[in-house]
Amino acid sequence: MRQKTTLLGVLPFLVHLIILLSHINGDINSDKQALLNFVSSVPHARRLNWTSTSPICSWVGVTCDDAGSHVIALRLPGIGLIGPIPPNTIGKLDGLISLSLRSNRLSGNLPSDILSLPSLHNIFLQNNNFSGEIPSNFSSKLSVVDLAYNSFSGEIPPTIQNLTHLTILYLQNNSLTGPIPNIDVTQLRALNLSYNGLNGSIPTPLRKFPPSSFEGNTLLCGSPLRGCASISPSSPPSPPVPQKPRPSKKKLSLGIIIAIGAGGVLLLCLLLLILVLCCLKKKKSREDGPSAKGKAVRAEKSEEFGSGVQSAEKNRLVYFEGCSHTFDLEDLLKASAEVLGKGTCGTTYKAILEDGITVVVKRLKELVAEKREFEQQMEIVQRVGNHPNVIPLRAYYYSKDEKLLIYDFIPGGSFSSLLHEGRGTPLDWGSRVKICLGVAKGIAHIHSSGPGKFIHGNIKSSNVLLTQDLQGCISEFGLSSMIRSLVVPPRHAGYRAPEVMKTQKPSQKSDVYSFGVLLLEMLTGKSPVQSPRREDVFDLPRWVQSVVREEWTAEVFDEELLKDRNIEEELVEMLKIALACVSRMPDSRPTMDEVIKMIEDVRPSDSENLPSSSS
Numbered sequence: 001m002r003q004k005t006t007l008l009g010v011l012p013f014l015v016h017l018i019i020l021l022s023h024i025n026g027d028i029n030s031d032k033q034a035l036l037n038f039v040s041s042v043p044h045a046r047r048l049n050w051t052s053t054s055p056i057c058s059w060v061g062v063t064c065d066d067a068g069s070h071v072i073a074l075r076l077p078g079i080g081l082i083g084p085i086p087p088n089t090i091g092k093l094d095g096l097i098s099l100s101l102r103s104n105r106l107s108g109n110l111p112s113d114i115l116s117l118p119s120l121h122n123i124f125l126q127n128n129n130f131s132g133e134i135p136s137n138f139s140s141k142l143s144v145v146d147l148a149y150n151s152f153s154g155e156i157p158p159t160i161q162n163l164t165h166l167t168i169l170y171l172q173n174n175s176l177t178g179p180i181p182n183i184d185v186t187q188l189r190a191l192n193l194s195y196n197g198l199n200g201s202i203p204t205p206l207r208k209f210p211p212s213s214f215e216g217n218t219l220l221c222g223s224p225l226r227g228c229a230s231i232s233p234s235s236p237p238s239p240p241v242p243q244k245p246r247p248s249k250k251k252l253s254l255g256i257i258i259a260i261g262a263g264g265v266l267l268l269c270l271l272l273l274i275l276v277l278c279c280l281k282k283k284k285s286r287e288d289g290p291s292a293k294g295k296a297v298r299a300e301k302s303e304e305f306g307s308g309v310q311s312a313e314k315n316r317l318v319y320f321e322g323c324s325h326t327f328d329l330e331d332l333l334k335a336s337a338e339v340l341g342k343g344t345c346g347t348t349y350k351a352i353l354e355d356g357i358t359v360v361v362k363r364l365k366e367l368v369a370e371k372r373e374f375e376q377q378m379e380i381v382q383r384v385g386n387h388p389n390v391i392p393l394r395a396y397y398y399s400k401d402e403k404l405l406i407y408d409f410i411p412g413g414s415f416s417s418l419l420h421e422g423r424g425t426p427l428d429w430g431s432r433v434k435i436c437l438g439v440a441k442g443i444a445h446i447h448s449s450g451p452g453k454f455i456h457g458n459i460k461s462s463n464v465l466l467t468q469d470l471q472g473c474i475s476e477f478g479l480s481s482m483i484r485s486l487v488v489p490p491r492h493a494g495y496r497a498p499e500v501m502k503t504q505k506p507s508q509k510s511d512v513y514s515f516g517v518l519l520l521e522m523l524t525g526k527s528p529v530q531s532p533r534r535e536d537v538f539d540l541p542r543w544v545q546s547v548v549r550e551e552w553t554a555e556v557f558d559e560e561l562l563k564d565r566n567i568e569e570e571l572v573e574m575l576k577i578a579l580a581c582v583s584r585m586p587d588s589r590p591t592m593d594e595v596i597k598m599i600e601d602v603r604p605s606d607s608e609n610l611p612s613s614s615s
C-alpha cells in the first residue's frame, strides 16, 4: 500500500520531468534548426563546421548556456557573410544574450525579430551594409547596441528612449534622419551618432557627450555643437528643449542676465577647450603619419602594418578553412605589433590581439600580382598548405595599398636564429636531422601536390620555423611566384641555384638545390647569407666543395657537431646528400622524395623521439 502511494506520488513528477526535458530538447533543437536555416541561406566565405549531426554547442561561434538548452551567444565576426538575414532564423534563438555579426557583408533589412529577442543584451552589427529602417521593437534588456557603419535610413526609433539598461549606442556612419530621441538614461556611457543626416536640436540629457559624438550631421544644433539657428547669436548656446517649452521671456530679469553672463563664460571655456583639443589632435595625427588615415591603428611599437587599409574599405579579411580565430581586420589593426623580421617579401610582424591570440602578419611589398592572380594563388596556398611541416596561411587581406597575410604564430623561432644566433644550448645532431627531415617532407609535399608544378622558390633557414618540439616547418610557400619579377641581386643569392640566377625561374630542382644549401648550413654551422648589407656573399656550396676536394676532412663540419665522436660517419653521409642536392646540373639532383629516403637511411633511429645521439 505504502509502495503504491509513493509510486503514485512520483508519477506526476516523472511526467513533469519528461515534459520539461522534451521542452529543453525542443528549445535546443529549434535553435539548431534556426541556425542551420540561417547558414544555408546566407553565403559565407569561411566554411563553418555547422553540421546537423554534430552537437550545436560545439559549433564554431556558438555558445550555449551551462545546461546546454539554449544558444546564448552567437559570434561570427568577419567571416564573409553576404546578403540579407532571413527572418525566423537568428530571431528564433530566444535565449540569445549576445550577437556579433560585425564586419561582414550583410545587407538588406534587419529582421525585426532580432532586436526584440527577449533576453538580448548586446548586439554588434557594425561594418555591414544593412539598409532600411531600424526596427522599433526592442528587447527591454538591450545594453550595447552597435549598428554603426551600415546604410540604415529613416529615423532613430523613439522607442529607444525606453531602454533603461542602455550603456552603449553606436549609430555613426549611417543615413539616419530626423530628430534625436530624448534618451534620458543615466547608464548611457558612450554615444556616437556622427555622420548621419540627423536634424533638430540635441536633447539635454545627451549634451554631456563630446562634439565628436554628433559631428557630421549638418542640420543638428545645440550644445555641444553650435547653437541652433533660430536663436540669436548673442544668446547662450542652449536652445529651448522642445519637450519642455519654457515660459516666454519678454523682460530681461536679473536672473536671465546672470544666466547669459554665465552662458557666455561657459561658451568661452568650451571654445578654448575645443581649440586645445583640436591642437592636440592635429599634433597627434602628425606624429602618427599616414597611418592616422586608417582606422584606429594603435600599434604600440614604432612600426605598424595596416596603414594602407582604407577606412571605407569594404574588403574584409578572407579566412581559410580551419581557422578557428574569430578576429577581424579591426581587431588586427588594434593589436600591438612587434617586428619579427624584414625580408624580400616584406615585413613580418608578431601581433597580439586583445583577447591574447598571437598571430603573424606578413605585410607584402612590391607585389606584382593583380587581385585575381593573388586570390588564385591564395587558393593554391590554402589547398597545399595543409601539412604538418608547412605553416598554414589562415587569412589574408588584399587592397590596392595593402596586402596582409595572417599565419599561425610558431613559438620556437627560426632555424636560422637557432643555428647562428647562439642563444640557449646549441642544436645537437639529432635535433638538426629531425628539423631537416621535417623540412624535406614539407617541400616534398609541396612538390607532389597538384600536377607536379608547385614549387616553393624561397627555401632558406630563416623560412624554417620550429615548433616547441623542434618540428621544422617551412613558411612563405606560394609567395615567391608573386614577387618573382622582383630583381634579386645575384650577390644576395646564397640559396639560389646557379640556373635561377640566370633565368630568374625557380623550379622543383632549384628547390632541391636550396634545400642542399640548408643541409650544408646545418652541417657547417656557417650561413650562406652574410648580413644583407655586406657586399661579399659566401658561396657555401663552392666553399664546401673546395675543402672536400682536397680530402674528406672534418674541417667543414660545425665544431659543435664534432664533439660527438660517434656521429662522424653520419656527418659524412649527410654531407654526400647535401652535395648531391647542390649539384650544378639540375638533372643530376635527386628529387625530394629520394632525399627523404636518403636522410632516413642515414639516421633511421631518429624518426622518433631520440633527443640526442646516444648511440
Ligand SMILES: *[C@@H]1O[C@H](CO)[C@@H](O)[C@H](O)[C@H]1NC(C)=O
Binding pocket: 116, 117, 118, 137, 138, 139
Ligand atoms: C515586439 O516583440 C515582442 C517580443 O519581444 C512581441 O511579443 C511583440 O508582438 C512585438 N511587437 C510588435 C509590434 O512586433
Ligand SMILES: *[C@@H]1O[C@H](CO)[C@@H](O)[C@H](O)[C@H]1NC(C)=O
Binding pocket: 107, 108, 129, 131, 151, 314
Ligand atoms: C550597400 O547597399 C546599397 C543598397 O542598399 C547599395 O547601393 C550599396 O552599393 C551597398 N554598398 C556596398 C559597399 O556594398
Ligand SMILES: *[C@@H]1O[C@H](CO)[C@@H](O)[C@H](O)[C@H]1NC(C)=O
Binding pocket: 158, 159, 160, 161, 162
Ligand atoms: C515607453 O514605455 C511606456 C510604458 O512601458 C509607454 O507608455 C511609452 O509609450 C513607451 N515610450 C515609447 C517611446 O515607446
Ligand SMILES: *[C@@H]1O[C@H](CO)[C@@H](O)[C@H](O)[C@H]1NC(C)=O
Binding pocket: 177, 178, 179, 199, 200, 201, 219
Ligand atoms: C528634420 O527633417 C525632417 C525630414 O527628414 C523634416 O520633416 C523635419 O521638419 C526636420 N526638422 C527640423 C527641426 O529641421
Ligand SMILES: *[C@@H]1O[C@H](CO)[C@@H](O)[C@H](O)[C@H]1NC(C)=O
Binding pocket: 172, 173, 191, 192, 193, 194, 195, 210, 212, 213
Ligand atoms: C564617432 O564616430 C566618428 C566617425 O567614425 C569618429 O570620428 C568619432 O571620433 C566618434 N566619436 C566618438 C565619441 O566615439
Ligand SMILES: *[C@@H]1O[C@H](CO)[C@@H](O)[C@H](O)[C@H]1NC(C)=O
Binding pocket: 149, 173, 195, 216, 311, 312
Ligand atoms: C564615416 O563617415 C565619415 C564622413 O563620410 C568619413 O570621413 C569616415 O571615414 C567614415 N568612417 C568610416 C570608418 O567609414
Ligand SMILES: *[C@@H]1O[C@H](CO)[C@@H](O)[C@H](O)[C@H]1NC(C)=O
Binding pocket: 049, 054, 055, 058, 059, 060, 323, 324
Ligand atoms: C568546430 O570548430 C571548433 C573550433 O575550431 C571546435 O572547437 C569544434 O570542436 C568543432 N566542432 C565540430 C562539430 O567539428
